[in-house]
Amino acid sequence: MAQSLAKDLCTVSLFERLGGAAGIRQIVDGAVAAHMRNPVIKDRFTPYEDQPDRVEEIKQHTCDFFAAGSGGPDRYQGRSMADAHRDMDIDPAEYEAACDDILTTMQALNYRRDVRDEVQGILQSLQAEIIHK
16 A cells, blocks of 8 residues: 555656546535635635626636646646735635635545645645735
8 A cells, every 4th residue: 555655646646646627626616615604714705606607717717727736737827826816915814714625625525635735735835925914
């Protein structure tokens, strides 16, 4: 088992370990649903409840960013994380709540701990680009 895990980490991209585009979409769908319920950040997301096209656009950008950043075949064509979040005044508690929603969603979808840890590392690396308070 340990040898298999070592092989996975060396030869299989994070994109593949996440289940490719379909797996990433499940994570994004679950995380956005969790954001809508999360008392710390739901006020940022509930205004979009009546704008399904906008929610889909946000989800697609998130999927594209996550796919490209995890070794997927496509390039991300959207704004940088800093530019996308610049005027949102996101504070550390909100950022942590969003990250927790992502990781909790991944756990509910039965992703291995090492995969969740790798995603958590990526999320931590983005913190300075997203928090602007």
